[in-house]
Amino acid sequence: xxxxxxxxxxxxxxxxxxxxxxxxxxxxxxxxxxxxxxxxxxxxxxxxxxxxxxxxxxxxxxxxxxxxxxxxxxxxxxxxxxxxxxxxxxxxxxxxxxxxxxxxxxxxxxxxxxxxxxxxxxxxxxxxxxxxxxxxxxxxxxxxxxxxxxxxxxxxxxxxxxxxxxxxxxxxxxxxxxxxxxxxxxxxxxxxxxxxxxxxxxxxxxxxxxxx
Numbered sequence: 001x002x003x004x005x006x007x008x009x010x011x012x013x014x015x016x017x018x019x020x021x022x023x024x025x026x027x028x029x030x031x032x033x034x035x036x037x038x039x040x041x042x043x044x045x046x047x048x049x050x051x052x053x054x055x056x057x058x059x060x061x062x063x064x065x066x067x068x069x070x071x072x073x074x075x076x077x078x079x080x081x082x083x084x085x086x087x088x089x090x091x092x093x094x095x096x097x098x099x100x101x102x103x104x105x106x107x108x109x110x111x112x113x114x115x116x117x118x119x120x121x122x123x124x125x126x127x128x129x130x131x132x133x134x135x136x137x138x139x140x141x142x143x144x145x146x147x148x149x150x151x152x153x154x155x156x157x158x159x160x161x162x163x164x165x166x167x168x169x170x171x172x173x174x175x176x177x178x179x180x181x182x183x184x185x186x187x188x189x190x191x192x193x194x195x196x197x198x199x200x201x202x203x204x205x206x207x208x209x210x211x212x
């Protein structure tokens with residue numbers, strides 16, 4: 001009954017864009033949404049964006065699902081703008097307190113979801129520490145994202161066929177993984193598709209070559 005589902009990623013404080021998505025695709029009262037993280041930073045209305053989605057999650061808990069992205073992290077928000085947004089718009093100690101409250105919520109967010117039993121969704125990607133998909137069910141919460149390891153990779157890794165298998169990421173954190181890694185992982189875990197965010201796609205295309 002939750003299908004079809006609309007999957008959105010990397011809203012980054014673009015409050016108007018999120019409202020446009022909801023207006024176009026349907027109200028969460030009757031449409032199921034899965035958001036893949038990165039609600040804050042970069043854009044100027046991270047507070048409005050993440051708060052609105054949290055309110056929808058409270059009102060429609062079986063219609064709105066929110067995963068954690070790499071920007072739902074204290075260290076990242078200190079660099080990329082959300083901390084400054086909170087403390088600038090709410091001066092004195094209020095902004096600092098507000099930021100801490102958001103960080104507590106972010107630390108409780110799940111890192112992955114499976115849609116229809118066959119579609120794996122996360123913000124970043126696969127990890128060399130992830131062989132069996134059941135491991136994702138037992139990740140601790142609340143959690144602070146470490147600088148390396150499984151949780152870090154789920155939020156930070158990227159697909160890249162320029163290198164075979166696994167390679168160190170040019171981001172300076174986590175890894176890249178090839179189509180061969182994707183194919184082997186999906187076959188081993190009975191997964192048809194991996195849906196992720198974390199990167200801008202200029203020319204959208206769809207292919208099932210990895211699985212065929």
